[in-house]
Amino acid sequence: MKAFxxxxxxxxxxxxxxxxxxxxxxxxxxxxxxxxxxxxLEEASKNERFRLVEADLLDxxxxxxxxxxxxxxxxxxxxxxxxxxxxxxxxxxxQNTIAASNVLEAMRVTGAKRIIFASTGSVYGEPHIFPxxxxxxxxxxxxxxxxxxxxxxxxxxxYCAAYEFQAWIFRFVSILGERYTHGHVFDFYKQxxxxxxxxxxxxxxxxxxxxxYVQDCINAILVAIDQASGPVSILNLGTDEYCxxxxxxxxxxxxxELSPRISYSGGKRGxxxxxxxxxxxxxxxxxxxxxPEVTIxxxxxxxxxxxxxxEWVLEKRC
Amino acid sequence: MKAFxxxxxxxxxxxxxxxxxxxxxxxxxxxxxxxxxxxxLEEASKNERFRLVEADLLDxxxxxxxxxxxxxxxxxxxxxxxxxxxxxxxxxxxQNTIAASNVLEAMRVTGAKRIIFASTGSVYGEPHIFPxxxxxxxxxxxxxxxxxxxxxxxxxxxYCAAYEFQAWIFRFVSILGERYTHGHVFDFYKQxxxxxxxxxxxxxxxxxxxxxYVQDCINAILVAIDQASGPVSILNLGTDEYCxxxxxxxxxxxxxELSPRISYSGGKRGxxxxxxxxxxxxxxxxxxxxxPEVTIxxxxxxxxxxxxxxEWVLEKRC
Numbered sequence: 001m002k003a004f005x006x007x008x009x010x011x012x013x014x015x016x017x018x019x020x021x022x023x024x025x026x027x028x029x030x031x032x033x034x035x036x037x038x039x040x041l042e043e044a045s046k047n048e049r050f051r052l053v054e055a056d057l058l059d060x061x062x063x064x065x066x067x068x069x070x071x072x073x074x075x076x077x078x079x080x081x082x083x084x085x086x087x088x089x090x091x092x093x094x095q096n097t098i099a100a101s102n103v104l105e106a107m108r109v110t111g112a113k114r115i116i117f118a119s120t121g122s123v124y125g126e127p128h129i130f131p132x133x134x135x136x137x138x139x140x141x142x143x144x145x146x147x148x149x150x151x152x153x154x155x156x157x158x159y160c161a162a163y164e165f166q167a168w169i170f171r172f173v174s175i176l177g178e179r180y181t182h183g184h185v186f187d188f189y190k191q192x193x194x195x196x197x198x199x200x201x202x203x204x205x206x207x208x209x210x211x212x213y214v215q216d217c218i219n220a221i222l223v224a225i226d227q228a229s230g231p232v233s234i235l236n237l238g239t240d241e242y243c244x245x246x247x248x249x250x251x252x253x254x255x256x257e258l259s260p261r262i263s264y265s266g267g268k269r270g271x272x273x274x275x276x277x278x279x280x281x282x283x284x285x286x287x288x289x290x291x292p293e294v295t296i297x298x299x300x301x302x303x304x305x306x307x308x309x310x311e312w313v314l315e316k317r318c
Numbered sequence: 319m320k321a322f323x324x325x326x327x328x329x330x331x332x333x334x335x336x337x338x339x340x341x342x343x344x345x346x347x348x349x350x351x352x353x354x355x356x357x358x359l360e361e362a363s364k365n366e367r368f369r370l371v372e373a374d375l376l377d378x379x380x381x382x383x384x385x386x387x388x389x390x391x392x393x394x395x396x397x398x399x400x401x402x403x404x405x406x407x408x409x410x411x412x413q414n415t416i417a418a419s420n421v422l423e424a425m426r427v428t429g430a431k432r433i434i435f436a437s438t439g440s441v442y443g444e445p446h447i448f449p450x451x452x453x454x455x456x457x458x459x460x461x462x463x464x465x466x467x468x469x470x471x472x473x474x475x476x477y478c479a480a481y482e483f484q485a486w487i488f489r490f491v492s493i494l495g496e497r498y499t500h501g502h503v504f505d506f507y508k509q510x511x512x513x514x515x516x517x518x519x520x521x522x523x524x525x526x527x528x529x530x531y532v533q534d535c536i537n538a539i540l541v542a543i544d545q546a547s548g549p550v551s552i553l554n555l556g557t558d559e560y561c562x563x564x565x566x567x568x569x570x571x572x573x574x575e576l577s578p579r580i581s582y583s584g585g586k587r588g589x590x591x592x593x594x595x596x597x598x599x600x601x602x603x604x605x606x607x608x609x610p611e612v613t614i615x616x617x618x619x620x621x622x623x624x625x626x627x628x629e630w631v632l633e634k635r636c
Contacts, residue, residue: 086480089426093419097469101411108407124456125475135455138442140550141472142479151415151469157443157458158465162404162590232458272480 002026004070004112006057006103007077008044009036011179012118015214016074016221017044023222025049030066031077032056037316040179057099064106072225074116075103078149081182082122083271085144092148100152104159116168116221119153121210121236121280122146122273123171131281134171134234143273153234160231167231168224170217173238173278176299177214178306181313184245185303188252190314192260199253199260202270205246208277210238213294213302220290227288236280239292245270248300255301320344322388322430324375324421325395326362327354329497330436333532334392334539335362341540343367348384349395350374355634358497375417382424390543392434393421396467399500400440401589403462410466418470422477434486434539437471439528439554439598440464440591441489449599452489452552461591471552478549485549486542488535491556491596494617495532496624499631502563503621506570508632510578517571517578520588523564526595528556531612531620538608545606554598557610563588569615570622 003020007013008029013036020027026049029041033054044050053066057077067073079095100117107115123146124132125139141147159165174183191199220237228235253260268276294302307313321338325331326347331354338345344367347359351372362368371384375395385391397413418435425433441464442450443457459465477483492501509517538555546553571578586594612620625631 085476089423089477089480090419093416093473097415098411101408105407137453138456140552141475144473144476144480147469147472147476150472151465154459154465154468155411155462158403158460158462158591159407161460162407162462234458273476 002069002071003074004028004030004067004072005074005076006030007036008052009033009038009041010076011181012175012214012217013076014040014044014179015177016076016218017041017050019218021047021050027051028053028066028070030055030063037313057102058094060102060106063102064109067106067110067112070110070112072114072116073103073107073112075100076118078118079145082143082145082273086272089144092144096145096148097151097155100155104155107165108163113164114166115156116225117152117156117170119149119169119171120146121171121173121238121278122275123150123153126275130277131279132236133281134236134284142275145273157232167233168221168228169232169234170221170237171234171280172217173210173212173280175214175217176211176303178302180214180303180306181316184248185252185300186307188249189304189307192256192258193314196258197260199249199262200265201245201249201262202265203245203267203274204264205244205249205262207245207268207270207274208242208279209245210242210279211296211299212238212292213299216292216294220285223288223290224285235285236282237285238280238282239296240282241296242279243296251297251300252304255304320387320389321392322346322348322385322390323392323394324348325354326370327351327356327359328394329499330493330532330535331394332358332362332497334394334536335359335368337536339365339368345369346371346384346388348373348381355631375420376412378420378424381420382427385424385428385430388428388430390432390434391421391425391430393418394436396436397463400461400463400591404590407462410462414463414466415469415473418473422473425483426481431482432484433474434543435470435474435488437467437487437489438464439489439491439556439596440593441468441471444593448595449597451599452554452602460593463591475550485551486539486546487550487552488539488555489552489598490535491528491530491598493532493535494529494621496620498532498621498624499634502566503570503618504625506567507622507625510574510576511632514576515578517567517580518583519563519567519580520583521563521585521592522582523562523567523580525563525586525588525592526560526597527563528560528597529614529617530556530610531617534610534612538603541606541608542603553603554600555603556598556600557614558600559614560597561614566618569618573619573622
């Protein structure tokens, strides 16, 4: 296939690019390097079937030029920082919703008809059904991030109806693994490296979360493209388990052989829009023949291990 | 109250402005007159508690200036033309989603905290539950219009979480009545005036639709503001009945004393994104103490009567 990957220098995007190349596909990576890192594309860049375009999704002419000839568009680029949404309320709209509109319009112009989209389990807001299925009760949005992703989902579905596009929309839990350079593992490791004796935790530590290992995530995407043939496939992506933030802290501290004093900011939520319990029903995806291979604990430890081996990334993020 | 009404020269906006003025409130109307008509504000303009600002919601500085001092923001302005969405896919995004973001940002800047938003039953896509409740299964979007409205709903809810706004989001069926200058009654009357012997109908005529009379709609909005005190109140707004397009044709033809030959374009849907069956569960709104007073048939006939008495509006719309 001729694949076009937005956010190609990002966490999931770079792993996806590597995998698509390994499978023999042609890949055009598109990234503005606002958070993506050139080092993540080091391997890909050695491959003659890989091409990198450094540009912004809000630059429509450049986007449409870069996309020409693509058959499958993997739209992974996003402002993925849920927590700081209220500090800059336009950012999610611009980088997630308007950028998605540009991707869709570029597809319409270039004739690409298949889109794979990284949405989020956060679109369920604070659900009342666990594990939460894709057809859960129509939720109320609780974060600007999720609202902007839901808006993109809606646009994509509407394009499928209007222009006969085909879409695979994945509602992810948090994805973990090598090259993951934000989120709680990153935050905790960075804190413990600066002061091994204490750890500050947002919320009460009892937030229950699901995490999925990045290679399991990419396996799922590839299975779904192959097996789900409807015009709009909406698929939860997570594991059959969840953990408490406190579990994760224990695993990380054990692995680092530390016993930090933990102070909690308190409250059920770590920040506005943080969902105290994320646990998705992934049977739809599993019925297509996929299952995750890495546990939450191992995903966390692999992420930690990556950070220990690549401390330079700690300097790249605040 | 000090009210700010976007789309004040439009169908629902102008009726709302009239009502708020009649109740003794101060009203600032905001309209770019892209589809609004000055004649609809003739009465309001005579009232010293009314002020009109002619500007575009995409002009943020002008919007924020106009909104200063407002307590309640009634955001009714929209591109309301579902049918032609695929002809200009950016229009819904700009006029419905980005415009809503501007309204919310202007509220943040000016300190207004309460927003009333005209959403649509179309956000349910093609539901499987009738009448459709607000917490229906998470739907898939089928039109750019509904996708853009859903995006605005999400933004509004996220602002309530992030900045302690209070919102009343109404998911309307089609609203009918005096000053309604598009939709099927308008289309049929215009056709029959040009050629009384024949009528062209989109779809198979069996589409089942709900309609609500505009004064019933405004009654509901005012009851909800008074009675629903949660941070985000999402409320369906429709009648306990529905009709077929063919019923409406019969009522219109009888009223005009015509017997046109009817030709159907065929198919269950009149256009891409047309929902073959719209029937909303409005118990949430009714539990607040509201009920509609005008039947669908009477709403259609009042709309028709308005058009017969105001044929000049036929020239204003294609």
